[in-house]
Amino acid sequence: NAGVTQTPKFQVLKTGQSMTLQCAQDMxxxxxxxxxxxxxxxxxxxxxxxxxxxxxxxxxxxxYNVSRLNKREFSLRLESAAxxxxxxxxxxxxxxxxxxxxFFGQGTRLTVV
Amino acid sequence: xxxxxxSPQSMFIQEGEDVSMNCTSSSIFNTWLWYKQxxxxxxxxxxxxxxxxxxxxxxxxxxxxxxxxxxxxLNISASIPSDVGIYFCAGPETGTYKYIFGTGTRLKVLA
Numbered sequence: 001n002a003g004v005t006q007t008p009k010f011q012v013l014k015t016g017q018s019m020t021l022q023c024a025q026d027m028x029x030x031x032x033x034x035x036x037x038x039x040x041x042x043x044x045x046x047x048x049x050x051x052x053x054x055x056x057x058x059x060x061x062x063x064y065n066v067s068r069l070n071k072r073e074f075s076l077r078l079e080s081a082a083x084x085x086x087x088x089x090x091x092x093x094x095x096x097x098x099x100x101x102x103f104f105g106q107g108t109r110l111t112v113v
Numbered sequence: 114x115x116x117x118x119x120s121p122q123s124m125f126i127q128e129g130e131d132v133s134m135n136c137t138s139s140s141i142f143n144t145w146l147w148y149k150q151x152x153x154x155x156x157x158x159x160x161x162x163x164x165x166x167x168x169x170x171x172x173x174x175x176x177x178x179x180x181x182x183x184x185x186x187l188n189i190s191a192s193i194p195s196d197v198g199i200y201f202c203a204g205p206e207t208g209t210y211k212y213i214f215g216t217g218t219r220l221k222v223l224a
Contacts, residue, residue, distance in 0.1 A: 004155075031210050042201075043156075043214050050210045058211070090155055098163055100144040100205045102212055104155035 002026050006091050006105035013081040013112045021076040021108050023091030031094035032074040033102070034058075034066060036087040043090065049074055081112045115140045115206055119215035126192055127223050134218040135186040136202035142213075145185040146203040147176050150217075156201070160187070194222050 004025045013019055025032065030051045035043040035058075045058030049068040063085060065077045078085060091105040119136045126132055136145070144163055148156040160171050162178035162185060169176055175188045189196055202215040 033212075042216060045211060048210060056210075094210070096158075096161060098144065100163075101146060101158055101161050102156075102203065103158065104148075106155045107153075109153075 004091055004093055004103050004105035006089075006108050008108060009106065010109050011111070013078070013110065015082060015112060017081050018077065018079050019081065020078075021089055021091075021110075022073070023075065023105060024073045025091075025093040025103070026072065027093060027095050027103065028071070029093035029095040029103075030071070030099075032068065033092040033094070034064075034074070034076045035090045035092065036060065036085075037090060037107075038087050046076065046089075078110075081110075083112045086110060086112045115142070115204075115213045117202055117204065117213050117215040119202055119218055121218055122216065123219040123221070125221045125223060128192060128194060130192055132189040132192055132196070132220060133186060134200060135184060136215045137184045138204075138213075139183070140207070141182040142185075142204035143182070143207070144205055145176070145178050146212075147174075147185070147187045148201050148203060150199045150201070152198070159200075189220075192220075192222050194224055196220060197222050 007022045033048040034046040044060050047066040049055045052071045055066050067075045089108045092102045147160045150156045160176040165182050167178040173190045199217045199219050201217040
């Protein structure tokens with residue numbers, strides 16, 4: 001079972017560069033999420049998609065855009081990377097019993113220099 | 114909004130010892146989730162709890178959904194070195210699609 005797959009696993013960007021983080025899930029889940037995790041800060045929600053065709057801002061959306069390409073895929077784009085966006089990014093999807101369980105990808109470690 | 118307070122923040126234990134950690138909230142949760150995160154990896158779901166009073170095991174791990182629905186605990190029996198990591202509780206926020214996460218318990222096992 002692949003579950004939630006994120007690419008790439010590591011990335012280094014220069015300030016001002018753009019990039020897209022990819023996420024795909026094969027569990028037929030409706031809801032998907034993007035989080036960032038910084039040392040001592042826990043998981044903070046950037047954007048989420050409750051269902052295909054919808055996206056909503058989370059706690060820390062500034063500097064990011066998202067696309068729910070289809071039911072499987074939810075991408076996160078940094079248009080002009082800044083050093084403050086250095087972080088580990090996790091994608092998750094929601095499913096399981098009673099549709100309340102979150103399943104996470106392996107993460108993308110992004111460094112902006 | 115809803116918050117989850119987790120304790121202890123960190124703990125050192127001897128290999129073979131039992132471990133207990135808990136999560137509390139001032140508001141009710143209808144589902145409690147327990148995750149483990151290894152360094153450099155994504156969180157992995159260990160146990161999900163759906164009913165007040167429910168006690169669920171997964172190998173050496175046991176978790177309980179508190180009767181008041183405002184707390185949950187996770188026990189690890191006979192700890193081993195690979196239990197090292199960060200454990201955190203989580204729950205779906207009532208009325209939204211979002212999740213609330215606990216602050217985490219960092220477990221370190223001394224061989």
